[in-house]
Amino acid sequence: MAAKSEILIVGGGVAGLALATRLGDALGKTGEARITLIDKSFSHVWKPMLHCFAAGTAQNENDRISFMAQASSHHFEFWPGEVSSIDREKREVVLSPFHSSDGAVVLDSRTVEYDALILSIGSCANDFRTDGVTAHCLFIDNLVEANGFNEKFRMELLRAFATNDELDIAIVGGGATGTQLAAELHKALDIVGLHSFGKTPPRLRITLLEAGPRILPAFPESVSEAAQRELARIGVEVRTSAMVSAADEAGFSLKDGTHIPAKLRVWAAGVKAPDVTRGFGNLSLSRSGQILVKPNLQSVDDERIFAMGDCSFIADDPLPPTAQVARQQAHHLARTLPAWMRGKRAVPSCIFRNKGAIIALGNYNGWGTLPGGAVFGGGIFRGLSARLGHLMLYRQHQVELYGLLRGMLSCLADWVDTKVRPSVRLD
Ligand SMILES: Cc1cc2nc3c(=O)[nH]c(=O)nc-3n(C[C@H](O)[C@H](O)[C@H](O)COP(=O)(O)OP(=O)(O)OC[C@H]3O[C@@H](n4cnc5c(N)ncnc54)[C@H](O)[C@@H]3O)c2cc1C
Incomplete structure (x- = not known):
């Protein structure tokens, strides 16, 4: 592939923002490729925390990461916009017109070209067409x-x-x-x-x-x-x-x-890909609209298109729609795409390593499962350790995106915030 390739990532969630940050640092910084991230919103939130925003127990500006700020410190471009379709012949994605909050059109429908396209637009609940x-x-x-x-x-x-x-x-x-x-x-x-x-x-x-x-x-x-x-x-x-x-x-x-x-x-039941995947240039989809990919996350129809996280589906080895899977897939592509882009190596299969799962019920209780095998033996832990483990996943995500110092400062800022403001939204 020619120098200064265009790598386009659509969706800056758990997987997309981690990938844009890593590829920006690896390829954007040296000028070897132009990395562009498109997301329909201006800021990233750690999706496993959305129920806290819904309850009002998360309300801190610090819990949102500005795409523009992240892009300027990690050598990639960010454009707000909602992808509505893909033209695979012309190798471009089509963005819907961008509206301001009063409904006025700020940007008309646009197209963005790519040499490699990575789709990471997540998922939404599935109502299975239940009445009402x-x-x-x-x-x-x-x-x-x-x-x-x-x-x-x-x-x-x-x-x-x-x-x-x-x-x-x-x-x-x-x-x-x-x-x-x-x-x-x-x-x-x-x-x-x-x-x-x-x-x-x-x-x-x-x-x-x-x-x-x-x-x-x-x-x-x-x-x-x-x-x-x-x-x-x-x-x-x-x-x-x-x-x-x-x-x-x-x-x-x-x-x-x-x-x-x-x-x-x-x-809050069921999981399906956003309906827009049906307009993605006839890419093969699963029953829930997820993009069918090979074990190396490349679309089964188009070698220039990859999909990762909740919007992707590996037919031979389906994985659950979790942050852990999304994160590992983003790390895999961050490691392997540069060599593929230089024409040196095909992207190898992504091997998922189950590191267990954690669930926290507010500050009441929590449970974690350890992976099976000789070391952990698939054990279960509970209580404070599980609740702290759940919180650590978020902090780990912040450190990964911000770097250690800023990640820790962010943690400190959150702690200070809990001392000066009510810890639930009251306005
Ligand atoms: C309330 C809640 C709690 C959860 N708890 C857990 C948990 O405890 N543990 C766990 O592992 N997982 C949990 N999950 C699941 C986890 O959040 C997802 O598996 C994970 O976020 C998937 O990452 P992703 O990168 O694929 O997509 P997402 O993180 O959802 O990111 C998708 C991004 O794509 C953007 N986008 C969507 N459509 C378009 C478009 N057409 N054009 C441009 N941009 C677009 C969105 O704005 C978003 O930024 C939870 C989910 C929810 C909702």
Whole structure:
């Protein structure tokens, strides 16, 4: 491939921003390639924290990383924009017109050329076309939606404070997102209680609906059972084998005829790629719209296109849509793309190494599973160590993007913030 290749990364999430930062430092800095990142928003947030934004327990500017600032310190270009299609013949992506918050068109539809295109646009919840979900449910798939949910949560809390009514919230999906959200909402209310000038906070009635036989199906059964007990202890009602058949303005209907009343309804079940992948130049897709890739993350249809993270699917060896997978895939491409670009070596297969999983239920409890094998033996840890482990994943991500000094300063700034401001959003 010719010098000064154009490497275009679409989506600056867990995988995309890590890759842009590393390739910028490796190839952008020396001028060997132009690295460009496109994202539909201006800043990056660590997606596994979105439930905290939704509950209002994360509200710090420091938790957002500006793409422009990151680009200027790591030798890549950033352009805001939403990719709407790909023209594989011309090797260009098409961006939708860019609008300001009042709806005015700031930038017309544009095209950006590439020599190598890496798609990392993540995923969103899958409503499986269940009746009424689009019209009557909230989602927390990105920061805009999480903040939108928080606005509604605070307003409904205010109403419940004034009327002494209970606030009913129903969450569909007993995976990491729904389970952590249920606990975090409780934590938020506990903190609100500390600032409610002596008034007793309203009762929060949260129902977590899971279609399968247990919550947290990606974890061992013992963790699912312990998490369910912990949720019951803080007052969350968990209903398993509860298949939702429809949503309306008053709650959810279940297949067995039960109606679960809820003022706020959140859909956090299922995972699918954003619908836009259907316009990606006839690339082969999985049933959930993810881009089919070979084990080396190259599209099965086009050697100049790669996909990683939640929006990709390896047909022979499917991996779960987790931050751990997204991160390892980004590191793999950061290591191997430079040699491929220079025409020296094909990109080898990406071998996923399972390092275990961690889940934290607010500041109530947490569980971690260690990988199997002779060293760790697939053990389980819980409590404070798991909660700290969960937090460390975020700090590790920050250090990776910011560098050690800035990462640690950021951690210190967050700690100072907790000493000077309420740790939940109250405005
Ligand atoms: C509430 C919540 C809790 C979670 N908890 C955990 C957890 O505890 N552990 C774990 O491992 N995983 C967890 N996950 C899953 C984890 O967040 C994802 O697996 C991970 O973020 C995937 O990374 P990614 O880079 O593929 O996509 P993302 O991090 O989602 O990034 C996608 C990026 O693409 C951009 N984008 C999307 N469409 C376009 C477009 N058309 N044009 C331009 N840009 C676009 C988006 O703005 C975003 O910046 C959680 C997810 C949620 C929602």
